[in-house]
Amino acid sequence: MSSGIREFRFSQQDFDTLRKLVKEHTGINLSDHKREMLYSRLARRLRVLNLDTFASYCELLQSNAGDELIQFINSVTTNLTAFFRESHHFDFLGQILLPQLIIKNQASRRIRIWSAGCASGEEPYSIAMVVKEVIPAGWDVKILATDLDSNVLAKGASGIYEEERINGISQPRLHRWFKKGTGIRAGRVSISPDLKDMVTFKQLNLMNGWPMKGPFDIIFCRNVVIYFDKPTQKVLFDRFANLQNEEGYLFVGHSENLFQITTRFRLLQQTIYIKCEL
Numbered sequence: 001m002s003s004g005i006r007e008f009r010f011s012q013q014d015f016d017t018l019r020k021l022v023k024e025h026t027g028i029n030l031s032d033h034k035r036e037m038l039y040s041r042l043a044r045r046l047r048v049l050n051l052d053t054f055a056s057y058c059e060l061l062q063s064n065a066g067d068e069l070i071q072f073i074n075s076v077t078t079n080l081t082a083f084f085r086e087s088h089h090f091d092f093l094g095q096i097l098l099p100q101l102i103i104k105n106q107a108s109r110r111i112r113i114w115s116a117g118c119a120s121g122e123e124p125y126s127i128a129m130v131v132k133e134v135i136p137a138g139w140d141v142k143i144l145a146t147d148l149d150s151n152v153l154a155k156g157a158s159g160i161y162e163e164e165r166i167n168g169i170s171q172p173r174l175h176r177w178f179k180k181g182t183g184i185r186a187g188r189v190s191i192s193p194d195l196k197d198m199v200t201f202k203q204l205n206l207m208n209g210w211p212m213k214g215p216f217d218i219i220f221c222r223n224v225v226i227y228f229d230k231p232t233q234k235v236l237f238d239r240f241a242n243l244q245n246e247e248g249y250l251f252v253g254h255s256e257n258l259f260q261i262t263t264r265f266r267l268l269q270q271t272i273y274i275k276c277e278l
């Protein structure tokens with residue numbers, strides 16, 4: 001805090017204890033300059049719990065208080081997202097990738113997509129809109145949407161968003177896929193049931209075991225690994241490759257890349273990768 005006066009005592013030892021817990025439970029690496037960010041996000045928890053110091057908050061977490069661990073993790077994740085964020089990914093999906101899959105998967109007429117680190121659902125619903133626009137009726141297309149943070153997942157599963165979240169979406173899409181709320185729902189929009197049916201939200205920590213068997217044709221894992229160190233990224237990307245079809249696609253975030261991390265994928269174009277033969 002710039003004034004130097006803090007509401008709660010927060011020592012370097014507290015910071016080190018908390019960032020170790022963050023790393024253990026989420027894979028997220030917090031560098032020294034994230035100290036103030038951690039303070040401000042967790043100060044809210046101390047107020048709710050009526051605690052005076054971060055030392056007592058650390059004790060609570062270490063005493064294995066399961067409920068608080070969930071709140072702790074939800075507080076430290078960064079959930080920034082938007083519909084059609086990094087729009088070139090959705091152009092590629094609709095104009096190139098899905099038309100190719102219509103040919104490649106014509107025998108099974110089945111496509112499986114995973115949005116890993118989906119936050120509040122804008123990413124998987126954007127994928128679902130493009131799928132509905134391109135893939136013929138009768139195909140079996142499912143999108144798995146997972147995140148560690150239970151709060152944002154609940155928001156995604158509800159399919160209800162503040163109206164300002166849909167600024168910038170084209171008129172035809174707004175018209176087809178969103179319904180404006182009225183009465184007590186004024187100011188909010190709901191996602192069409194057709195899209196909701198395609199997307200399944202599940203809580204999943206990418207650092208732990210995964211119950212799904214795959215194979216996935218496409219994985220989106222965007223703006224998630226940016227918080228992980230390189231060895232953790234390597235393990236994760238290799239695990240993605242193991243769950244993918246031959247020529248499976250991987251989309252990463254605008255500041256992420258696989259260079260010198262894994263050779264299991266080859267770069268196709270900016271932040272879009274294809275799985276390589278082993």
Ligand SMILES: C[S@@+](CC[C@H](N)C(=O)[O-])C[C@H]1O[C@@H](n2cnc3c(N)ncnc32)[C@H](O)[C@@H]1O
Nearest residue numbers: 026077079080081117119148149205206222223
């Ligand atoms: C910045 S958001 C990105 C959302 C979306 N993919 C996008 O690009 O718009 C990062 C998400 O990754 C999730 N996340 C972070 N660590 C995770 C982990 N170990 N397992 C699963 N999700 C994680 C966070 O909860 C957060 O919702």
